[in-house]
Structures are given as C-alpha cells and as structure tokens.
Amino acid sequence: MEYNSLEVSMTPELFDRSIKGSPRSAIKELIWNSCDADATEIEVAFETDGDPKHPRVTAVTVNDNGTGIPYERVEELFGKYGCLDKTYAYKSPGGRVYHGKQGQGRYRCFSTGCFVMWTTVYIASDGKNINMK
Secondary structure (H helix, E strand, O other), X not given: OOOOOOOOEOOHHHHHHHHOOOHHHHHHHHHHHHHHOOOOOEEEEEEXXXXXXXOOEEEEEEEEOOOOOOHHHHHHHHOEOOOOHHHOOOXXXXXXXXXXXXXXXXXXXXXXXXXXXXOEEEEOOOOOEEEEO
C-alpha cells in the first residue's frame, strides 16, 4: 500500500502544545472533526493487545461519512498548523455550526502515540471516489 506524506510546519512550542492532553481528548477532537465535516455516521474502534486481564489499547480508528478533503487542497488545509476553512467560516457546507476554528485539534492525535495516519475520501467533481492516506 502506498502512502502520501505531508510535511507539516510548526514550531516546537506549537507541537508541544498539541501533544499535551489525554488520549481521550484527542479522540474527542477527531469526533468533533467528523461532526464539522457534516458526518451523519461516526464509528470509533479500539484495538487491544489481546491481554484479557490488562488490555492495552494499541490502535484507535475513527471512521465517518463526512465530506473529506479534496486532494488538491490537502496541503493547504491540512498541512499548515492553524489553517483550515473553519477559521473563516461559521457553518459547514451542510449548515452545521463549526465546533473547532483554530486548526489545531487534529494534531492532538500525537498525544495517543508515535504513529498517526489520516485517510480522507471525497467525491471528485466527476463523481468518482478518491482515497488518500
């Protein structure tokens, strides 16, 4: 499987601010991002190490049916800390009042572990689904 990588520019101070907080707050931010993307279905799944007496969460997955991010706008909207459409708009395209506006919540995921992968799926103007990781 091929992955695209994106360089995110931020100062060490901003990164430190992003990773502070609990994994619970990071998951909450992802759910809010799903809502801000007009998702009507959100699924949160946890993988554990299999120890029934003391299970340890090894992966968290949040899936939704929100609008996604068009490939041509990923670098602009996702790759710059603090930059997103929600900064300049009050409501989502579906009419929902946005929860977040600072473009920082998605980076709270780094408080959950050392590897974070985002996948976006959107419908292109020709009606085809486009997947990007």
